[in-house]
Amino acid sequence: MSAPIIHMENIKKHYGNVIALNGVTFDLLAGECHCLLGDNGAGKSTFIKTMSGVHKPTEGSITFEGRPLSFDSPRDAMEAGIATVFQDLAMIPLMSVTRNFFMGREPTKGRGLFKRFDIDTANEITMAEMRKMGINLRGPDQAVGTLSGGERQTVAIARAVYFGAKVLILDEPTSALGVRQTANVLATIKRVRAQGIGVVFISHNVRHALAVGDRFTVLNRGQTLGTATRGEITAAQLQDLMAGGQEMAELEGSLGGTI
Amino acid sequence: MSTETLARADERIKTESFATKLMKRPELGAIGGVVLVTVFFFLTADRTMFTLSGIMNFMTPAAQLGILGIAAAMLMIGGEFDLSIGSMVAFAGMVFGVFVVNVGMPLIIAIPLTMGLAAALGVTNGLIVLRTGLPSFIVTLAGLFVLRGASLVGLKMFTGGSTQLRGIREAVEGDFLAPIFSGDAFGFILTWLAKAGLVDSFKSGVPKVPGIPVEIIWFIAFALVATYVLLRTPAGNWIFATGGDALAAQNSGVPVRRVKISLFMLTAMAAALVAIITVIDAGSTDARRGFMKEFEAIIAAVIGGCLLTGGYGSAIGAFFGAIIFGMVTIGLTYTRFDQDWFQVFLGAMLLLAVIFNNVIRRRVTGER
Numbered sequence: 001m002s003a004p005i006i007h008m009e010n011i012k013k014h015y016g017n018v019i020a021l022n023g024v025t026f027d028l029l030a031g032e033c034h035c036l037l038g039d040n041g042a043g044k045s046t047f048i049k050t051m052s053g054v055h056k057p058t059e060g061s062i063t064f065e066g067r068p069l070s071f072d073s074p075r076d077a078m079e080a081g082i083a084t085v086f087q088d089l090a091m092i093p094l095m096s097v098t099r100n101f102f103m104g105r106e107p108t109k110g111r112g113l114f115k116r117f118d119i120d121t122a123n124e125i126t127m128a129e130m131r132k133m134g135i136n137l138r139g140p141d142q143a144v145g146t147l148s149g150g151e152r153q154t155v156a157i158a159r160a161v162y163f164g165a166k167v168l169i170l171d172e173p174t175s176a177l178g179v180r181q182t183a184n185v186l187a188t189i190k191r192v193r194a195q196g197i198g199v200v201f202i203s204h205n206v207r208h209a210l211a212v213g214d215r216f217t218v219l220n221r222g223q224t225l226g227t228a229t230r231g232e233i234t235a236a237q238l239q240d241l242m243a244g245g246q247e248m249a250e251l252e253g254s255l256g257g258t259i
Numbered sequence: 260m261s262t263e264t265l266a267r268a269d270e271r272i273k274t275e276s277f278a279t280k281l282m283k284r285p286e287l288g289a290i291g292g293v294v295l296v297t298v299f300f301f302l303t304a305d306r307t308m309f310t311l312s313g314i315m316n317f318m319t320p321a322a323q324l325g326i327l328g329i330a331a332a333m334l335m336i337g338g339e340f341d342l343s344i345g346s347m348v349a350f351a352g353m354v355f356g357v358f359v360v361n362v363g364m365p366l367i368i369a370i371p372l373t374m375g376l377a378a379a380l381g382v383t384n385g386l387i388v389l390r391t392g393l394p395s396f397i398v399t400l401a402g403l404f405v406l407r408g409a410s411l412v413g414l415k416m417f418t419g420g421s422t423q424l425r426g427i428r429e430a431v432e433g434d435f436l437a438p439i440f441s442g443d444a445f446g447f448i449l450t451w452l453a454k455a456g457l458v459d460s461f462k463s464g465v466p467k468v469p470g471i472p473v474e475i476i477w478f479i480a481f482a483l484v485a486t487y488v489l490l491r492t493p494a495g496n497w498i499f500a501t502g503g504d505a506l507a508a509q510n511s512g513v514p515v516r517r518v519k520i521s522l523f524m525l526t527a528m529a530a531a532l533v534a535i536i537t538v539i540d541a542g543s544t545d546a547r548r549g550f551m552k553e554f555e556a557i558i559a560a561v562i563g564g565c566l567l568t569g570g571y572g573s574a575i576g577a578f579f580g581a582i583i584f585g586m587v588t589i590g591l592t593y594t595r596f597d598q599d600w601f602q603v604f605l606g607a608m609l610l611l612a613v614i615f616n617n618v619i620r621r622r623v624t625g626e627r
Binding site: 074075078086088089090091092093094095099102103104105106108115116117119143145146 | 487490491492493495496497499500503504506507508510511512513566570571620623
């Protein structure tokens with residue numbers, strides 16, 4: 001097995017006297033999909049924000065490609081190759097897919113006063129990248145607002161991949177999607193992995209995680225409850241871990257195993 | 260698989276008809292409006308309205324408003340309003356008048372200074388909006404009153420009690436920069452056309468229209484440059500992104516603050532340009548200059564397809580919006596209608612444009 005791209009050791013994060021993370025250890029290999037599971041309030045969001053440079057950990061170390069690293073801003077993390085697709089996707093519905101794809105990173109041609117947005121190249125790249133992800137756009141000038149939730153998610157993922165992400169963090173990419181769209185996004189994740197990119201998949205849906213994940217780390221109350229490899233663990237066991245074990249078992253009894 | 264998907268994609272591009280594509284352009288409404296208004300005046304107005312001199316007649320006020328309207332449109336696309344531009348016209352006019360008359364500066368110094376001062380006030384507007392997080396509507400509404408009042412006070416101070424400052428034409432006479440900001444341009448072309456018998460001329464051979472008023476040239480040039488910037492430069496993409504969703508733009512690396520401040524600078528400088536052109540043209544400046552222009556500029560922008568919520572619109576649309584304005588204001592004098600129908604017409608046009616824009620937006624974004 002190769003060395004992990006990113007390794008986060010014993011990460012702690014305190015907000016004043018609130019302990020959001022209390023020693024989380026997590027690593028990610030190239031081409032792997034590592035699922036981070038946890039119920040609401042388990043610390044998933046805080047953890048990925050630490051990974052993507054939004055927050056600095058109070059304690060703990062981050063090793064990226066074998067070197068110790070500390071990000072000062074999301075920009076630093078992005079430049080290093082850690083891209084995060086947050087739930088809001090950073091997409092503008094009124095703008096075309098191309099304009100969204102290259103927002104803030106427009107390719108240019110010409111010099112000086114005549115330096116201009118190279119819209120033809122941008123359109124071509126967008127169409128090609130979207131096709132790679134299995135989405136046929138009506139045209140590159142199609143507004144993002146006309147795309148479905150799953151397609152938007154795919155545009156955001158394609159954008160991150162195109163701009164050289166080595167680690168792709170997906171924050172609950174399937175939580176607001178229908179069945180078919182979820183399937184599309186999960187298929188996209190498989191494509192991304194095939195390119196050697198490590199994917200961190202955050203979810204509280206065990207079935208979605210099991211569909212694409214290689215390893216599963218469960219967070220509860222700011223701590224890792226452990227990491228399991230695919231095949232070692234069942235959906236029910238993961239579900240129990242996420243909910244903190246005991247209570248869930250009790251609940252499940254009364255709900256007749258419907259969750 | 261790839262060739263198959265490619266073919267499928269191509270096939271779907273063709274299903275979008277030319278008409279649908281046209282429907283999605285933000286300036287469609289404004290162009291339709293120009294056609295409508297033209298037809299209306301063709302039917303009701305005196306024939307002289309559509310002679311060359313008639314066209315110059317309505318294009319001149321259209322141009323003065325249009326320069327403001329295009330700047331306002333760009334700012335609206337960027338997600339903000341500037342209600343202080345009308346007052347800025349009066350204030351910049353006062354400052355410019357004082358520079359050339361009281362101080363006796365040549366234009367090469369007075370114009371950059373006036374522009375610079377306006378730009379600084381624009382930056383101030385932008386900084387206040389960004390720092391306080393208040394709606395620009397309120398911040399610049401304050402600016403509307405502050406600058407209007409300051410123009411009044413300033414004029415009285417520098418003229419010894421009058422609200423009008425005269426003698427500007429005499430002061431700039433003979434200045435080598437004056438032809439760029441006043442009078443008519445391309446006179447030689449019209450002289451030549453008159454000689455060739457292509458335009459109306461007096462018996463002496465002098466064309467009836469001596470040239471194209473400079474503001475029309477500025478107006479057209481500004482519309483072209485603004486359209487180019489919006490559609491073909493990274494800055495244009497940043498403006499749309501900033502107005503569409505400032506947070507998303509910020510997270511994607513768009514310098515949102517810089518974009519907004521630059522746009523506030525632009526509107527203020529457009530107001531100063533209009534002030535300089537109209538003040539030299541009139542030979543004097545007064546405190547009522549630019550009165551209500553902020554609203555007219557926003558109306559031109561909205562007729563031109565700008566959404567009040569930002570992120571959508573066009574400079575060419577504002578260009579046509581301003582032309583509609585000029586045609587209606589001036590055109591009514593060529594008809595037997597009471598000229599004061601103008602405001603009624605304007606209000607109706609604004610309402611229609613906003614409703615129309617909303618429909619279009621839903622179509623573009625596929626909202627239901």
